[in-house]
């Protein structure tokens with residue numbers, strides 16, 4: 458049985474980037490529905506008792522969609538922390554705490570953190586319909602930014618998932634309506650880079 462993950466912060470901790478109301482629906486309703494659906498779909502099948510990663514790699518159709526969405530949302534919700542009061546420099550928030558191996562690799566591949574951010578935001582904004590934009594790593598530790606539609610994700614394609622922005626409208630519509638690009642830009646202010654670094658180096 459899969460259960461709904463507990464958020465590692467209060468429901469209002471990510472405001473104003475992600476409102477309490479959005480989290481109540483996104484975590485409490487949307488993710489809960491994926492959990493309930495997957496539990497029903499795999500009950501009594503050979504997939505019962507497998508990990509989310511195993512199910513994502515082994516399934517298609519409704520099982521893949523619900524397992525993928527649980528995996529994606531668990532990584533998404535666990536990568537944020539309360540916005541720092543000192544992160545804003547005019548219109549462009551700076552990225553707090555991006556250090557270590559991941560920062561070095563980003564600068565090696567993109568030239569600068571700003572160039573990386575620009576490509577990530579562009580691929581999130583340019584993804585048509587519902588899906589996710591990801592920073593992912595291959596077995597050699599090389600990074601890439603990928604767009605995946607609907608519930609698809611790096612795990613299904615043999616990559617390690619590091620950072621993801623949810624571009625389904627349910628992730629931002631209550632707070633930003635149609636302004637997806639503005640929402641994606643604001644998310645940099647709440648990314649917990651120590652968590653992303655841990656995912657990269659483990």
Ligand code: MN
Pocket residue numbers: 483487530623625627628
């Ligand atoms: Mn979502």
